[in-house]
Amino acid sequence: MDKVPATKSAKQTSSKEKSNKEKFREISVAEFFAKNKELAGFANPTRALYQTVRELVENSLDATDTHLILPEIVIRIVNRPELSGSNGSEQRFTVIVEDNGIGVPPTVMANAFGRVLFSSKYVIRQTRGMYGLGVKAAVLYGQATAGQPLKVVSATKGSSYSYMKELFIDMKKNEPRIVSEGQWRRRGSWHGTRVAITLMGDWRRAKNRILEYIKRTAIIAPYAEIIFETPDGEIYYFPRLTRKLPRPPREAKPHPHGIDLEHFKIIIKESKAKTLLELLVQEFQSVGEKTARAFLKKIGVNPNLNPKKLLRKENEELLRSIVDEMKKFEGFKPPRSDYLSPLGEDLIKLGLKRLFEPEWVEAVTRPPRAFEGNPFIVEIGMAYGGKIPPMNEPLLLRYANKIPLLYEEKEDISWKVLSSINWKLYLINFPAPLVVLVHIASTKVPYKGVGKESISEIPELEQEIKNGIQEVARRLRAYISRKMKEAETLRRITTLAKYIPEIARSLAILSKPPEKWSLPSPDEEKLIMDKMAELIATRVPTARGSDGKTQTIKAIRSIVESARTE
Amino acid sequence: MSGIPLDKVDLEARKRAAKILHEKFRKILEDILSGKAPKLEIPKRTLANTIFDKERGILVLGEQKLEREFLDMGEARRFMQTLLMASIIYQALIENEYPTIRDLYYRGKHTIIYKDPSGRTRQENTWDEQAESDSVIRDIEVFTGLLREDMLILSKEKGKVVGNLKIRSGGDVIDLSKMGHGAYSIESTPDLIDFIDWDAEFVLVVEKDAVFQQLHRVGFWRKYKAILITGAGQPDRATRRFVRRLNEELKLPVYILTDSDPYGFYIYSVYKVGSIQLSYESERLATPSAKFLGVSMTDIFGWGRKKPYLTETERRNYIIKATDADIKRAKELMKYSWFRSPGWQRELKIFLEKKAKLEIEALASKGLKFLAFKYIPEKIETGDWIE
Ligand SMILES: Nc1ncnc2c1ncn2[C@@H]1O[C@H](COP(=O)(O)OP(=O)(O)OP(=O)(O)O)[C@@H](O)[C@H]1O
Ligand SMILES: [Mg+2]
Numbered sequence: 037m038d039k040v041p042a043t044k045s046a047k048q049t050s051s052k053e054k055s056n057k058e059k060f061r062e063i064s065v066a067e068f069f070a071k072n073k074e075l076a077g078f079a080n081p082t083r084a085l086y087q088t089v090r091e092l093v094e095n096s097l098d099a100t101d102t103h104l105i106l107p108e109i110v111i112r113i114v115n116r117p118e119l120s121g122s123n124g125s126e127q128r129f130t131v132i133v134e135d136n137g138i139g140v141p142p143t144v145m146a147n148a149f150g151r152v153l154f155s156s157k158y159v160i161r162q163t164r165g166m167y168g169l170g171v172k173a174a175v176l177y178g179q180a181t182a183g184q185p186l187k188v189v190s191a192t193k194g195s196s197y198s199y200m201k202e203l204f205i206d207m208k209k210n211e212p213r214i215v216s217e218g219q220w221r222r223r224g225s226w227h228g229t230r231v232a233i234t235l236m237g238d239w240r241r242a243k244n245r246i247l248e249y250i251k252r253t254a255i256i257a258p259y260a261e262i263i264f265e266t267p268d269g270e271i272y273y274f275p276r277l278t279r280k281l282p283r284p285p286r287e288a289k290p291h292p293h294g295i296d297l298e299h300f301k302i303i304i305k306e307s308k309a310k311t312l313l314e315l316l317v318q319e320f321q322s323v324g325e326k327t328a329r330a331f332l333k334k335i336g337v338n339p340n341l342n343p344k345k346l347l348r349k350e351n352e353e354l355l356r357s358i359v360d361e362m363k364k365f366e367g368f369k370p371p372r373s374d375y376l377s378p379l380g381e382d383l384i385k386l387g388l389k390r391l392f393e394p395e396w397v398e399a400v401t402r403p404p405r406a407f408e409g410n411p412f413i414v415e416i417g418m419a420y421g422g423k424i425p426p427m428n429e430p431l432l433l434r435y436a437n438k439i440p441l442l443y444e445e446k447e448d449i450s451w452k453v454l455s456s457i458n459w460k461l462y463l464i465n466f467p468a469p470l471v472v473l474v475h476i477a478s479t480k481v482p483y484k485g486v487g488k489e490s491i492s493e494i495p496e497l498e499q500e501i502k503n504g505i506q507e508v509a510r511r512l513r514a515y516i517s518r519k520m521k522e523a524e525t526l527r528r529i530t531t532l533a534k535y536i537p538e539i540a541r542s543l544a545i546l547s548k549p550p551e552k553w554s555l556p557s558p559d560e561e562k563l564i565m566d567k568m569a570e571l572i573a574t575r576v577p578t579a580r581g582s583d584g585k586t587q588t589i590k591a592i593r594s595i596v597e598s599a600r601t602e
Numbered sequence: 603m604s605g606i607p608l609d610k611v612d613l614e615a616r617k618r619a620a621k622i623l624h625e626k627f628r629k630i631l632e633d634i635l636s637g638k639a640p641k642l643e644i645p646k647r648t649l650a651n652t653i654f655d656k657e658r659g660i661l662v663l664g665e666q667k668l669e670r671e672f673l674d675m676g677e678a679r680r681f682m683q684t685l686l687m688a689s690i691i692y693q694a695l696i697e698n699e700y701p702t703i704r705d706l707y708y709r710g711k712h713t714i715i716y717k718d719p720s721g722r723t724r725q726e727n728t729w730d731e732q733a734e735s736d737s738v739i740r741d742i743e744v745f746t747g748l749l750r751e752d753m754l755i756l757s758k759e760k761g762k763v764v765g766n767l768k769i770r771s772g773g774d775v776i777d778l779s780k781m782g783h784g785a786y787s788i789e790s791t792p793d794l795i796d797f798i799d800w801d802a803e804f805v806l807v808v809e810k811d812a813v814f815q816q817l818h819r820v821g822f823w824r825k826y827k828a829i830l831i832t833g834a835g836q837p838d839r840a841t842r843r844f845v846r847r848l849n850e851e852l853k854l855p856v857y858i859l860t861d862s863d864p865y866g867f868y869i870y871s872v873y874k875v876g877s878i879q880l881s882y883e884s885e886r887l888a889t890p891s892a893k894f895l896g897v898s899m900t901d902i903f904g905w906g907r908k909k910p911y912l913t914e915t916e917r918r919n920y921i922i923k924a925t926d927a928d929i930k931r932a933k934e935l936m937k938y939s940w941f942r943s944p945g946w947q948r949e950l951k952i953f954l955e956k957k958a959k960l961e962i963e964a965l966a967s968k969g970l971k972f973l974a975f976k977y978i979p980e981k982i983e984t985g986d987w988i989e
Contacts, residue, residue, distance in 0.1 A: 542688065550617065
């Protein structure tokens with residue numbers, strides 16, 4: 037704190053001085069995010085309610101499907117009138133999310149929920165969470181707007197107890213302040229986590245987004261069972277459609293292309309490797325002994341060098357050049373992608389089918405690629421027609437590591453790619469009933485912000501998204517063109533076939549000679565009708581192959597049989 | 603109808619028409635049964651395919667034909683309509699009926715209800731307007747070479763005739779000089795009429811029914827031994843055929859009296875050479891030797907040494923100003939090859955110059971006796987007509 041000046045005149049001068057003098061102090065990361073709520077997606081009560089649901093649901097899914105557990109997730113938003121302002125404008129809600137996941141060990145529970153930047157996901161592995169911030173940002177917002185602590189109950193898979201904690205975050209110190217805790221014998225075999233956060237929210241405005249978010253989560257995770265209870269007492273139930281889980285992600289070592297100086301130093305410090313060669317082989321992915329030798333030979337560094345020596349001051353130059361060369365060296369295999377967890381074509385199609393009931397759906401999982409040493413896989417799904425309403429542009433569903441992204445659509449790389457597609461080439465004229473799903477799976481998703489709403493324009497990513505969309509769009513074109521041809525055939529057949537009964541009757545009459553006149557019998561008419569059906573089937577070109585003619589005759593017959601005159 | 607005994611002429615006509623229809627359309631069925639795409643080859647009824655045959659002085663159809671193929675998406679409906687209409691006409695012939703074109707329209711008009719491949723129920727009328735079914739009848743006429751009269755199809759009777767002429771029709775003998783103030787309606791099937799006895803020197807056809815009545819009451823035809831006819835405006839086919847038969851079989855000259863305007867001129871040409879729309883029937887309906895008696899432009903305004911029939915004052919009172927439509931029509935007529943004669947070019951030129959027209963009634967107003975006993979006989983006598 038500044039000293040208060042004693043005299044009046046001094047006071048006057050000091051206020052001038054004050055404006056010239058910068059004041060310095062340090063704040064904790066908790067305080068930082070408490071002050072800059074919008075950075076984490078908590079800009080206003082509407083966004084905050086939405087973001088809270090998101091953070092909790094994503095943690096729950098990370099605690100289940102990543103560990104091969106079929107997710108069962110219950111989401112409830114409860115109105116808290118007793119905490120709300122008298123005029124009803126500033127409403128408070130409690131968001132409760134319960135899962136059947138792996139649970140949080142009691143020892144880390146307080147930190148996991150009460151210390152900003154504390155996470156189990158700071159490893160090279162494809163998970164929804166990655167910053168160690170999500171749930172804490174919600175707690176910070178909650179305690180600032182509703183003054184209520186977070187409450188968490190959790191049981192890990194093996195443990196015989198369930199643990200409960202209620203806590204605030206001490207903003208200054210960035211550490212949990214526990215207000216109550218408890219533990220009890222686990223009931224049955226339940227394991228999982230139940231988190232409750234109370235905050236100021238605007239349900240009326242957030243409702244559609246939250247519903248949309250849950251729906252899109254159900255699209256991408258059709259193996260999950262999701263129940264959502266709204267403050268209005270409505271219940272949305274998304275049953276599980278399949279028991280097939282995507283292969284779980286696995287933790288990988290860093291890839292040499294993705295390394296930087298500081299990162300390399302930490303690796304050297306923590307490694308038990310005796311030689312540089314050993315270090316490269318043990319601590320990095322995609323580096324075998326042969327490759328490592330070739331690399332060191334190329335840059336002229338002794339493979340038997342003790343890596344710890346590189347940390348010495350005099351070797352700083354050498355260390356930097358090794359890192360630079362590592363990033364450039366072409367001999368390393370690309371980062372391993374088999375540790376990624378793409379959804380797979382079947383699950384994407386299943387999810388799209390359930391929500392849109394389209395007439396056509398296709399999906400593709402593209403081959404893995406990498407940017408800056410991070411492997412990634414792009415997946416594209418497309419649904420067309422059916423119950424999808426025609427729209428002026430394709431409906432884009434964006435996902436990253438299985439998280440639906442709803443906000444900041446126009447800033448997203450997928451949007452950029454999608455708007456560059458010339459749909460006319462694929463026989464689509466808008467308004468059209470078209471949904472495009474883009475999923476990016478990576479050990480590092482290049483979000484534009486920690487709110488995880490849009491993805492940056494990485495050229496490798498952009499190219500892959502484009503390739504994927506084009507690949508599926510080509511299949512869509514084939515489908516549409518076949519359909520158009522079939523429709524054209526049917527239209528032609530119908531144009532002709534509807535006249536068959538009338539013509540057959542007329543010809544039957546005209547073919548009776550005047551001298552021996554009698555009204556023709558139904559059999560005579562039938563014979564002419566059959567011949568005409570056959571004639572149309574032979575002469576009108578069909579889109580289908582060899583079974584085309586029989587199909588056509590069938591279609592003609594059914595038109596003829598349905599025809600009557602009045 | 604089948605219980606009533608029909609006369610022989612009628613039965614013969616039916617047999618002939620039915621046979622032709624049967625032969626023509628049986629071929630279509632044969633094509634279908636042998637897997638060939640069925641088609642009707644029909645001469646085109648368009649202005650481009652209408653030719654003025656100078657030698658015979660009539661309009662005829664040219665060589666152009668259209669192929670109406672069932673498998674052609676654009677023609678399928680018309681193909682169906684043609685067969686439907688043919689079968690109705692055929693059945694009516696066999697069952698001794700006399701349908702009118704309106705009857706044919708109603709008999710064939712029904713709704714086809716069917717389910718399209720998507721299962722939706724749709725419906726379509728075989729035809730909607732009578733214009734559509736009438737046009738199909740015309741197609742059948744050119745396709746079979748049978749006129750509707752040949753197929754015993756009746757149309758509204760418009761034409762009237764009186765004069766010293768006895769005919770037999772439907773077994774009755776009728777004396778056309780004993781019609782009182784009325785007249786004999788020219789029946790739809792004039793070919794079934796027999797001329798038994800006559801005492802006449804020419805045929806006078808007047809465009810307008812009112813003028814016909816006036817001339818009839820004033821005793822014009824008796825005095826000049828004429829057969830007096832009106833088609834009441836644009837003549838129907840029966841009237842034209844009747845006039846043609848009088849000319850051809852009784853060898854009577856035919857004079858035609860119309861309004862003095864392009865519309866009247868065209869009516870004259872319909873009697874004489876045929877109409878564009880129905881040029882296919884000219885061979886049997888047109889009377890190439892028919893003469894335009896008046897009212898001509900030179901009758902009104904005079905020409906060279908010819909004095910006008912109207913005085914200056916009368917002209918002022920009776921003449922009507924031509925409309926834009928009249929002028930446009932006159933310009934079209936000037937281009938038709940059957941209006942190329944010097945007489946007609948002169949008429950049309952005067953018309954375009956004076957932009958004036960005159961109704962025949964005006965001459966009757968000047969005095970019915972003037973019209974009946976001066977104007978008409980004088981013009982015939984002096985050969986003051988146009989061809
Ligand atoms: N439902 C849960 N089940 C099991 N563990 C959980 C659950 N919720 C949170 N955790 C643990 O708490 C940690 C912190 O969660 P938090 O949401 O704050 O960060 P994160 O998920 O790691 O990263 P991000 O900020 O990207 O969400 C997680 O890493 C996880 O280990
Ligand atoms: Mg998280």
